[in-house]
Amino acid sequence: MEPERKKIDPSITWIANYCKHCFTCVAICPVDNLFFDEDELTSRQKCIQCQLCMKYCPDFALEVVPRPKVRRSPTKEQEIKSTPAGEISSKSVLSTTREGSRQ
Ligand code: SF4
Ligand code: SF4
Numbered sequence: 148m149e150p151e152r153k154k155i156d157p158s159i160t161w162i163a164n165y166c167k168h169c170f171t172c173v174a175i176c177p178v179d180n181l182f183f184d185e186d187e188l189t190s191r192q193k194c195i196q197c198q199l200c201m202k203y204c205p206d207f208a209l210e211v212v213p214r215p216k217v218r219r220s221p222t223k224e225q226e227i228k229s230t231p232a233g234e235i236s237s238k239s240v241l242s243t244t245r246e247g248s249r250q
Contacts, residue, residue, distance in 0.1 A: 156190035158212050165208035172200035172209060
């Protein structure tokens with residue numbers, strides 16, 4: 148029979164039957180995300196998905212599945228920084244031209 152898996156966080160699943168309450172996961176979490184509420188392992192919902200708790204749990208009671216990162220389009224400042232020195236990106240020329248034409 149499959150053990151009962153409890154989703155305590157969007158990326159963390161905990162199996163209560165496997166857990167011996169050793170507190171290793173609570174102690175090792177770098178962002179203090181895990182704590183026990185009575186007998187229940189609980190998440191403060193600030194997991195950074197480093198998987199340390201899963202790796203160090205001696206009883207394989209935790210599973211952390213990192214969620215895919217959402218890529219954001221770069222800001223104008225990041226675009227300019229990533230342009231090789233001496234070159235001006237076409238976007239920054241365009242925006243300069245537009246800003247210049249307003250004056
Ligand atoms: S995956 Fe990392 S941040 Fe998330 S609960 Fe485990 S140890 Fe903490
Ligand atoms: S490390 Fe594993 S066995 Fe220990 S308290 Fe955390 S979930 Fe339970």
